Amino acid sequence: MTRLLVLLWGLLSGCAGELTAIPNTTTRVGEPQVERGTELELKIFTTLADCRSQVSPNDVHLCMPYVDRANGEVRLGFQFRLDGDPFQLPLTEDHIKIGHLGRELQGGGVNTVKIIPHDPERSAQLFVLLIDGSSSMRKGGRMEKVRKALMMPEVVQAFFPEDVKTGVVVFQFTDRGPVPLGGRLQVYENRRDFRQAIRSQLRVLSGYTHLFDAIKFATGDFLQRSDIQDLLTLHQMTPTVVALTDGFNNIRAADTCGDNADRLESLLSHLEAVRAPDSGTDPRRRPSVYTVGLGRPLRPAFKLREVTTTVDAGTLCGRRKVNRRINGDLENRGIDNASLEWIARVGGGQSYVRQDRRGLGQAFQGAAAARYNWFEVRYRIHPFYLRRSFKTTLRLISFATAEASVDLFPSAWVDAPPGLKGEDGWSVQRPYRVILVLLIPAFGMLLVLSYLGAAVTNAKRAMFMHVRKPKRPDGGPSSGAGTGSAPPPP
Numbered sequence: 001m002t003r004l005l006v007l008l009w010g011l012l013s014g015c016a017g018e019l020t021a022i023p024n025t026t027t028r029v030g031e032p033q034v035e036r037g038t039e040l041e042l043k044i045f046t047t048l049a050d051c052r053s054q055v056s057p058n059d060v061h062l063c064m065p066y067v068d069r070a071n072g073e074v075r076l077g078f079q080f081r082l083d084g085d086p087f088q089l090p091l092t093e094d095h096i097k098i099g100h101l102g103r104e105l106q107g108g109g110v111n112t113v114k115i116i117p118h119d120p121e122r123s124a125q126l127f128v129l130l131i132d133g134s135s136s137m138r139k140g141g142r143m144e145k146v147r148k149a150l151m152m153p154e155v156v157q158a159f160f161p162e163d164v165k166t167g168v169v170v171f172q173f174t175d176r177g178p179v180p181l182g183g184r185l186q187v188y189e190n191r192r193d194f195r196q197a198i199r200s201q202l203r204v205l206s207g208y209t210h211l212f213d214a215i216k217f218a219t220g221d222f223l224q225r226s227d228i229q230d231l232l233t234l235h236q237m238t239p240t241v242v243a244l245t246d247g248f249n250n251i252r253a254a255d256t257c258g259d260n261a262d263r264l265e266s267l268l269s270h271l272e273a274v275r276a277p278d279s280g281t282d283p284r285r286r287p288s289v290y291t292v293g294l295g296r297p298l299r300p301a302f303k304l305r306e307v308t309t310t311v312d313a314g315t316l317c318g319r320r321k322v323n324r325r326i327n328g329d330l331e332n333r334g335i336d337n338a339s340l341e342w343i344a345r346v347g348g349g350q351s352y353v354r355q356d357r358r359g360l361g362q363a364f365q366g367a368a369a370a371r372y373n374w375f376e377v378r379y380r381i382h383p384f385y386l387r388r389s390f391k392t393t394l395r396l397i398s399f400a401t402a403e404a405s406v407d408l409f410p411s412a413w414v415d416a417p418p419g420l421k422g423e424d425g426w427s428v429q430r431p432y433r434v435i436l437v438l439l440i441p442a443f444g445m446l447l448v449l450s451y452l453g454a455a456v457t458n459a460k461r462a463m464f465m466h467v468r469k470p471k472r473p474d475g476g477p478s479s480g481a482g483t484g485s486a487p488p489p490p
Helices: 002-013 048-054 057-063 135-150 153-159 191-201 211-219 226-235 257-274 313-317 326-333 337-346 357-369 432-464
Strands: 027-029 041-044 066-068 073-082 096-100 112-120 125-132 166-174 177-180 238-245 288-294 348-354 372-380 390-396 402-410
Touching: 041 390, 041 402, 048 057, 057 073, 057 112, 057 372, 073 390, 073 402, 096 372, 125 135, 125 211, 125 226, 125 357, 135 153, 135 191, 135 288, 135 357, 153 191, 153 357, 166 191, 166 211, 177 211, 211 238, 211 257, 238 357, 257 313, 257 326, 257 337, 288 337, 288 357, 313 337, 337 348, 348 357
Parallel strands: 125 166, 125 238, 238 288, 288 348
Antiparallel strands: 027 402, 041 073, 066 073, 073 372, 096 390, 112 372, 166 177, 390 402
């Protein structure tokens, strides 16, 4: 029985000096390999000690690696670090590449990739709010909705957390360019000053909506000001731009939706450049961009499948709306949610479309808090590619350079039971006791069969007298005790 238990343990976990058995699986994991010379360290968690030191006790099981061969799923927990300390980031599937056995996986289809952020952190940030001040903001009390949303207690708290140094700058943009709230640039550093400024100075201006120019200014020339650079450096702040509009980027009355294609492409190229790892800017100083649309989306079904800075007018507007005028036509039907999503995804943030005060408040809160301490990556691949040892590589492709890999070694003898499908479509692992429930009866049956085999053999020998008599030294028949005669004299 002892030998059987030893064999069972060996099959389930194996034994090797540098490998770690993954709980509730029959897979082992090697030491993670971090790419040298990158701006950020990408730390892949592989041991319980790693996870327990960085995540809450309830999330340790999500932090540890997990391989479900039956469902073709792999899961890894990881963290970004700068100078040895955790570096919080907003991160989506668009900003990281997954490699399996040397091949890059793509989202969608069989190879599905998902990034799950954990532990939102309040980090030192400079929030740059860009509020649409064009004439259309008078309709339906739109500006009043924005004012009330910005003054919600939970929104103010998100911009000014108690334990972290933050600052807020507010601009309003029209065709006259971004204008500081109240006409004078001020960095609000406390809740009282911010509330007072929003209450008394936020108002509708006039003119067209130069949205793209405002975002380009906020992520470019504004951040290069010497006083802003000093502020960011002094408090180790990261800039976060939040742009709100109720319509379309609109330069002149004759603009069509298709006219914005080249303008958007220019803005996206700018965002890619200021966020690029080779920009020469400290990773802490590179901006993230969030967009908020006030109103109904013009294209509710729009989904940007691939993040690219090349903009096609048909993709941006839809074929039927390419030549439709913005002023007095499209802007009355909805907001340009396609451009807003494009900007946010290239800018490393998120896009929100809301119609009421509460929804706007939730959007501002999301933009203020969406930086995370660690992440899960999950990917799905054909189970065939999980039948042997494999290497998984994680590589950050925007904002900064970071890369790491890890080798995983599934057991060649036995699989863990497949995970149960969760509500999100991904497997939920089952504990070892499930494995034992399945395997112990099998090993018990083997043990019974081994004893039964011996018993059957002995019974056959007894029934058929398959016991050979020993021969005498002279080759004659034996005169053993069964004959009743005595052995011959010497």
